[in-house]
Amino acid sequence: MATFPRDLQYTREHEWARVEGDVIRVGITAYAVEQLGDITLVDMPAPGEDLQAHERFGDIESVKAVSELFAPVSGEIVDVNAALESSPELVNEGPYEDGWLITIRPSDQGELAGLMDAAKYEEYLGTLDG
Amino acid sequence: MPFAGWRMPVQYKGIKAEHEAVRTRAGLFDVSHMGELLIEGPHADLAVNTLVTNDVSALEAGQAQYTVCCNDDGYILDDLIVYRLEEAKVLVVCNASNRDKIAQHFAARLPNGVSFLDVSDRWALMALQGPSAAAIMRDVGAPSAVTELAPFRVCRAEVAGVEAWVARTGYTGEDGFELFCANDDAVTLWRALLSAGRPHGLEPVGLGARDTLRLEARLALYGNDIDETTNPYEAGLGWVVKLDRNDFVGRAALRAIKEAGVDRRLIGFEMTGRGIARHGYPILADGKRVGTVTSGSPGPTVGKNIGLGYVPTALSRIGTTLGIEIRGKVVDAVVVRTPFYKR
Numbered sequence: 001m002a003t004f005p006r007d008l009q010y011t012r013e014h015e016w017a018r019v020e021g022d023v024i025r026v027g028i029t030a031y032a033v034e035q036l037g038d039i040t041l042v043d044m045p046a047p048g049e050d051l052q053a054h055e056r057f058g059d060i061e062s063v064k065a066v067s068e069l070f071a072p073v074s075g076e077i078v079d080v081n082a083a084l085e086s087s088p089e090l091v092n093e094g095p096y097e098d099g100w101l102i103t104i105r106p107s108d109q110g111e112l113a114g115l116m117d118a119a120k121y122e123e124y125l126g127t128l129d130g
Numbered sequence: 131m132p133f134a135g136w137r138m139p140v141q142y143k144g145i146k147a148e149h150e151a152v153r154t155r156a157g158l159f160d161v162s163h164m165g166e167l168l169i170e171g172p173h174a175d176l177a178v179n180t181l182v183t184n185d186v187s188a189l190e191a192g193q194a195q196y197t198v199c200c201n202d203d204g205y206i207l208d209d210l211i212v213y214r215l216e217e218a219k220v221l222v223v224c225n226a227s228n229r230d231k232i233a234q235h236f237a238a239r240l241p242n243g244v245s246f247l248d249v250s251d252r253w254a255l256m257a258l259q260g261p262s263a264a265a266i267m268r269d270v271g272a273p274s275a276v277t278e279l280a281p282f283r284v285c286r287a288e289v290a291g292v293e294a295w296v297a298r299t300g301y302t303g304e305d306g307f308e309l310f311c312a313n314d315d316a317v318t319l320w321r322a323l324l325s326a327g328r329p330h331g332l333e334p335v336g337l338g339a340r341d342t343l344r345l346e347a348r349l350a351l352y353g354n355d356i357d358e359t360t361n362p363y364e365a366g367l368g369w370v371v372k373l374d375r376n377d378f379v380g381r382a383a384l385r386a387i388k389e390a391g392v393d394r395r396l397i398g399f400e401m402t403g404r405g406i407a408r409h410g411y412p413i414l415a416d417g418k419r420v421g422t423v424t425s426g427s428p429g430p431t432v433g434k435n436i437g438l439g440y441v442p443t444a445l446s447r448i449g450t451t452l453g454i455e456i457r458g459k460v461v462d463a464v465v466v467r468t469p470f471y472k473r
Contacts, residue, residue, distance in 0.1 A: 063342060
């Protein structure tokens with residue numbers, strides 16, 4: 001059963017965001033990981049790139065399918081999880097820990113307020129099929 | 131997921147774990163969606179021979195062969211396994227998505243003197259595949275006629291109290307069996323095989339790993355690698371076309387195709403750049419589109435991202451560098467020898 005930490009905020013595209021000082025760490029949720037299955041490739045941009053909220057910033061591929069990754073907030077990419085290049089399975093093993101994707105320096109702190117908390121996200125998942 | 135009107139599991143435990151189980155131990159597949167057609171009567175072999183490209187009359191009772199069924203133009207209507215169950219009884223197994231088409235094709239064209247029956251809705255089909263498959267068969271109490279069955283042989287046997295046709299065939303590149311039984315007996319047989327298999331590390335396997343297993347073994351998937359726009363020669367299936375025997379649908383066209391030579395070929399490639407090719411992605415050479423990926427995915431056993439696709443014959447040589455366009459980016463790939471995996 002997927003779990004959703006209380007200290008994170010969530011998007012409808014199944015990303016999570018965690019405030020860490022002046023940056024926001026981003027990953028995909030345990031629900032997304034369950035849906036994708038074995039992750040085999042994560043394609044992400046280089047640090048320094050500017051993102052708009054809800055903009056596609058990369059792709060994540062499992063054995064069977066490709067899914068797009070969307071930025072939860074606008075800002076500049078500070079860091080990209082380089083370990084995923086050789087070990088994409090880290091996302092399966094710990095989507096909230098070693099399987100994080102990028103960190104963003106947000107350009108508009110207010111956008112965070114538009115994300116869901118864990119309870120709202122679980123409620124949202126309840127409205128989805130399967 | 132829905133597939134040709136069936137509800138099928140894509141995965142049970144996970145595609146990689148299931149794939150690995152089949153390569154190293156064993157996997158159990160419910161492939162009851164496949165179509166099963168029975169043709170009976172004296173010279174049932176010659177009757178089926180009029181509709182397929184391989185030579186059914188070369189089979190003795192208890193033997194099976196892979197073949198394709200072509201239209202008048204020599205293009206592929208379906209790929210099939212034909213089992214000569216008895217001297218005068220032939221079983222044709224076709225793809226679920228083609229069942230109605232093939233059943234109609236056969237029913238309309240089979241010569242008089244043979245009976246034709248579509249038993250797809252009454253028969254279940256399970257595949258037990260992997261290096262431990264024979265040991266599991268022994269543990270479930272199958273007779274030696276089953277455990278000692280040679281590849282592409284079939285026999286009637288009682289397995290776990292269930293009457294079944296058991297064949298040493300499969301779609302994974304591993305040793306294994308396929309078992310045809312009545313629907314009513316399917317759950318009994320499935321449970322018996324699962325429980326006899328558990329000590330051997332057997333896993334139930336879904337459609338996801340079925341696809342990665344068959345791709346590594348370069349077994350064609352109808353609707354991806356072959357269809358009504360492809361002929362057997364360009365698909366690398368010329369070996370199942372026997373032109374020098376009694377006539378069959380498509381023979382004249384196939385002879386002409388063979389004599390003219392094909393201008394494109396289905397090749398295997400592996401990604402040398404970082405990316406996964408998928409069905410439908412463009413194949414490029416020198417920046418120009420030259421073909422299309424028909425199948426692509428990670429190959430869990432070969433440890434590379436692999437695929438199949440059609441390219442011009444001039445670009446089909448082993449070692450040729452190609453580009454695969456993946457969502458707007460061109461990623462390097464190289465033509466390699468197939469199968470990607472051989473046990």
